[in-house]
Amino acid sequence: MSTAIQKQSLPDMGSANLAMEYEAVRQQTVALCSQLTAEDMMVQSLPEGSPTKWHLAHTTWFFETFVLREFSGSYHPVHPEFRALFNSYYNSVGVPPAKNLRANFSRPLLTEVFSYREQVDSAIVNLLAKNRNTALAERIILGMHHEQQHQELLLTDIKHALLTNPLRVVYGAGSKAKFAASRSLDWLAHPGGLIEIGYAGDGFCYDNEQSRHSEFLLPFQLADRLVTCREYLEFMQEGGYQRPELWLSAGWDAVCKHGWQAPLYWEMKASGEWAVATLGGIFSLAEPETLAAPVTHISYFEAEAYARWAGKRLPTEAEWEAVAASQPVQGNLLETGNLHPIASAHGNFQFFGDVWEWTNSAYLPYPGYRPAPGAIGEYNGKFMSGQMVLRGGSCATSSSHIRATYRNFFPPETRWQFSGIRLADFI
């Protein structure tokens, strides 16, 4: 985090603007809950997920713990017991509660969590009003990005919660997935050679995006759009889930252990047709619009097996970034309100938004990476084991949160995120 914001950039960002942006990010989280009930916000339907209410509280805890307690001498927490209660995984702050306990936190009540949010927001804004400290601004901006990450988790967690209920609850009318016709796949060639990846701008980045450094690449090409449901269905119809030779050994183990037959949220209807459950309702895969949409909610193992079946491979994160760096950061992101990937239109390469794209790169430190001292240093670095890098953001990612250098990461079995496939090949 030592590199989070370059000093020269701060004079341009006055405290007033920061306070406004802070409040906008915070408000976004609340807005995502507008159609949820207090009961919905209690559900933790998968071990790696969290209840909505917990996300609301924990993001607030982050500002309280790492901003107010560190930068505001006069801050008196209204609920000192929340310091232990809403810690996620910061051992430096104390021993966090077991993750599965989060579903038991009926207290504090949702209304109390909203009050907690307001108390902390008010204290942050007051602090900013009298303080133009660079370190403070950096920390608040980190907290805003932390909150945006949790917005995406909030959405994927509540999606799982509502769809795990046999009643198949629809998240809300706000989800209006527009499906278009598909287009044929083309390739974007890159000559390879010595390129640079990693963040080097003067805005915010996570510590794991640095140091910017050189990588040497062979000539390669990337698909100019994501793999669609139609294409993935072909893989399934050709026995994709029944042929061990298409899979990594650990991937085949996962197929057998979990009984995977299709992406998460796909279901076989009585008619024998597949349908896909989304935040906005259930759509039939007999419809061309649904077939044209990018496949999502698949694990790294499925992405990797699909690529092998297709005679291609997944890109490395360096290859991905080498191409994406020159693309505009726009697409089907959170702001579209679709909350589901949509088909690629002509000229839309889908590098940003729609689905996180599994790369074939393990999540490991860049050369020169050093985590920050103290609790903040636990943010990213300690997870650099057993996870694969995903790039590009999804339909649940804020446009202000994503960039070409952004490194997301999940274990290779993960399916509840908006994750999909872009093919790569050598030339």
Added chain:
Amino acid sequence: MSTAIQKQSLPDMGSANLAMEYEAVRQQTVALCSQLTAEDMMVQSLPEGSPTKWHLAHTTWFFETFVLREFSGSYHPVHPEFRALFNSYYNSVGVPPAKNLRANFSRPLLTEVFSYREQVDSAIVNLLAKNRNTALAERIILGMHHEQQHQELLLTDIKHALLTNPLRVVYGAGSKAKFAASRSLDWLAHPGGLIEIGYAGDGFCYDNEQSRHSEFLLPFQLADRLVTCREYLEFMQEGGYQRPELWLSAGWDAVCKHGWQAPLYWEMKASGEWAVATLGGIFSLAEPETLAAPVTHISYFEAEAYARWAGKRLPTEAEWEAVAASQPVQGNLLETGNLHPIASAHGNFQFFGDVWEWTNSAYLPYPGYRPAPGAIGEYNGKFMSGQMVLRGGSCATSSSHIRATYRNFFPPETRWQFSGIRLADFI
């Protein structure tokens, strides 16, 4: 269930009275929730427990499924999807949802569950108004007892939910445990010989309480009160949890696996003193009133080990019933509002209420037992494996729900029920 109510008793119980009693039982369940929030009622903090909201819905489902659908030709369910959703374990009704899914049922909302209760209650009362059928009355009475069982589970489940929250939430002011001084233990002798156990009256009983039959007993004696916290603390102080020779093999395995050091809800304070968390708050075991109360929330294994340490044994269910049959059905039951066991006063033998008493009898069919045909036959019989019998009811049991012949049952590792110890010995 064929024997649930003797025919001669029904003429005395007019439908009007039954309707009134029905409404009283149903209202009792709602009353137990009066200090809980919708969020509290979502929590399922242990795999064998259920959320409060689920209890509210499932008990209603029982009346809808086994009374309205069977006895009322004109009944149209408002929510046909609840038939599958709120099934607990009746395979004859369909494949029930996995038990751990209950914590995901944010929908239906609590308000909808209350509406569901009212719709079903109204239909039941209407049905009773025009129908004096014996079979109907029997089935409704079964449902009322089913509901009373769930009232007790609701309390033990919410106790666990609130106390598992690190905030240690107090259930409510309604809990007013009065602790008295302890009294010395005396023995109630019984000459043994051929006795009869099992239900033979003309009121309600569960199928598992029949047939009434003879058992031959050696002369024995039962303690005239329950084992107290003070006595149990001595067992702990003499290394009770560290000495494998005091335990059944499976019990010692449980001690090691779970790291048991004390009863559930006991906690060591920083001062080195033990305290016990109750529905009404946390009480210190340094206080004589707390020490004098019966020990509770212990497993069969702990009860059995304590008895061995004490040079005694647990009673069989036949011994227990042989003595308890002549005792008045009164004591520290749900109606006292204590919601916690209290010390035995002079002349109070504590056979009914306070805590369920572990017996050394496995839960097995009585001679002549045959479960009823159909789904109702799944109520009791299919659980006759791997469980031990408990007798006498607890501070969470309605007085109209308990009797000397009542056979409760739980696996020997169970601790979240109000369960305790009465010693026995041969003479």
Added chain:
Amino acid sequence: MSTAIQKQSLPDMGSANLAMEYEAVRQQTVALCSQLTAEDMMVQSLPEGSPTKWHLAHTTWFFETFVLREFSGSYHPVHPEFRALFNSYYNSVGVPPAKNLRANFSRPLLTEVFSYREQVDSAIVNLLAKNRNTALAERIILGMHHEQQHQELLLTDIKHALLTNPLRVVYGAGSKAKFAASRSLDWLAHPGGLIEIGYAGDGFCYDNEQSRHSEFLLPFQLADRLVTCREYLEFMQEGGYQRPELWLSAGWDAVCKHGWQAPLYWEMKASGEWAVATLGGIFSLAEPETLAAPVTHISYFEAEAYARWAGKRLPTEAEWEAVAASQPVQGNLLETGNLHPIASAHGNFQFFGDVWEWTNSAYLPYPGYRPAPGAIGEYNGKFMSGQMVLRGGSCATSSSHIRATYRNFFPPETRWQFSGIRLADFI
């Protein structure tokens, strides 16, 4: 064990005879291994089983630990380290090695274990030559019965080991199962009333067979032979393994968890016919001789489900003993060398030998039961939880080891023992 041998019987049993009988029992164990290799004797193919070599060593350890170390002041163990190594579950002797470690005991070598046997045998015989102490004789006789129990376990363990090997190894030519035609089932009626069970003779018995005591029984009848493979196959063909309503709840869980479709060692051949693998080879269930043999290697859950399907029930252990007490202790026991159950001939009620018969009685103490002090008290009593009683011995039980009062016990999921079904009913 205080009651193992009645005092008056000992003068009749001179030490010379005891030494001869001791050597015969010990030799029997070695004989059972005659066709096994040192490598076979290393295999531990299921967690609850043990390698043959371990059985050879542990039975010797029993005599060394509980006879020589206690009764022979001059005994110097050649391998003091075996005291810890070959302890099974006697916490009073020390912390036993984890059970799954037994498969790692390549050392001591088999030849060293045989030497160990000889050293201990020699010391026992010498001790007996100069000592006519009652307690000593009792302890040795206990050890002989302990060894006979392990002979049966040795056979069922090695059966599993050899048949788990994909090569399906045949144990030996010693197994010569003679299958006869089946006969129709008849019923043996008993008037019920007050009867006595438990051991009261002047020979050896285990502590768990005492005290002899009264039980009151309703009139009942027992099948006059065991359930055959042919009958069990009908149960399977009528969907026995697919219908949850036939099963105890825990039984159905076991069916689903383990994927049970047939008894252990039954296998579907490519022809669609069932075959059964035995110690003597694989036999087709298309042959009438195989169909007529008693079904074996089934769990309590399967026995109980079969009985429910058949409209009958399993006997209690008191019912079984009430009838079996008057039967001669003879049958298809270890001495026949069949090592597999065979069809019931006319007049052969199969109470002893063939298969252990699951009863519907939990393994619990008889009235007045008190385990012996010290390590020997761990022999039986501490397992009185979670197990069901089996009666009558099997084709792997020595005739000198079985009697009508003998209580064997296993958890209800157990299938690797020679266990089968006798039906019961009320009259």
Added chain:
Amino acid sequence: MSTAIQKQSLPDMGSANLAMEYEAVRQQTVALCSQLTAEDMMVQSLPEGSPTKWHLAHTTWFFETFVLREFSGSYHPVHPEFRALFNSYYNSVGVPPAKNLRANFSRPLLTEVFSYREQVDSAIVNLLAKNRNTALAERIILGMHHEQQHQELLLTDIKHALLTNPLRVVYGAGSKAKFAASRSLDWLAHPGGLIEIGYAGDGFCYDNEQSRHSEFLLPFQLADRLVTCREYLEFMQEGGYQRPELWLSAGWDAVCKHGWQAPLYWEMKASGEWAVATLGGIFSLAEPETLAAPVTHISYFEAEAYARWAGKRLPTEAEWEAVAASQPVQGNLLETGNLHPIASAHGNFQFFGDVWEWTNSAYLPYPGYRPAPGAIGEYNGKFMSGQMVLRGGSCATSSSHIRATYRNFFPPETRWQFSGIRLADFI
């Protein structure tokens, strides 16, 4: 595998030489068993290991399956059933037996396995005598390397088996660890820049060592020797195993789950001193010679935590190879007979032998990597998930089996291999 041997090299390696080398490698495996008994060779003491006898059979199966069955039209297997029995993980050959079954393979007997080896060896030598085919030679050489890999696994598996036995069996006098005094650590600097890694010679390599390709490195330095036991002990004494901030999150989870307090095979003696159990016996860590030896049998997580504690990091595999490529392939390898790492002498950088060195590189395909078609393609490629790369070989690696480009890989929790630490740092 397409690149296993360059064509131009084959004329120099006549079939006679190949046959001699083949026999030498095969004989080496047998020699490693010379002090083991048939019983020792049955033990499988950890799920990821295998019995010695299985290694003897499986390596033979490899030659039978991939050489004789493919290249020899006239080959008739003596034991056709071994094709299924000794398959490890080649799904293309059939469904392999569950790995834990290997401990049950008492049959074939060890003597039969040795006969099997001789039959196959004879057939291979005959085949070579009349065939100078390049593809054949390549495949045999692959089998030889496969066998050498299993020699190392055989040693680490039997080490675990013998030391898991409470008797702590010594593998043999062949182990003669010579411990020297330690020397201070120095650094080997590298200027970074564009370097090449991967195999490009004309001898044998595994498919995963190709394609040779460019990597861009920052300036860095590597320690000129391995981390010693003395240094690792300091880490332990400064609370290394108690401080979560030193560990990756998954590493700390492993510490807690397994209760790690020290490297595998370290044990605290009653005196409070540490000792380390080796193939040659138990050595005290109070002795300077033992302290000076490299620490071994540690997981990636421990290596990574140690490096963080030391203020350094682990090298990437590219950094390691960039330096090691110019080092002579010599050191404390299998041929020394030490079978344990020894202290670094002056001028000995320990790049080859002693211990495999954990790198901070995930095991992933090099650019251009394509696995061979068919079963042989399953050799390496399908394991490219969830594993970390280790470099340099160990005291159990043949000198003819190791080279600077060799990529070994194990999951990050692995401890039973000879694995240790070399520190790295940026300059």
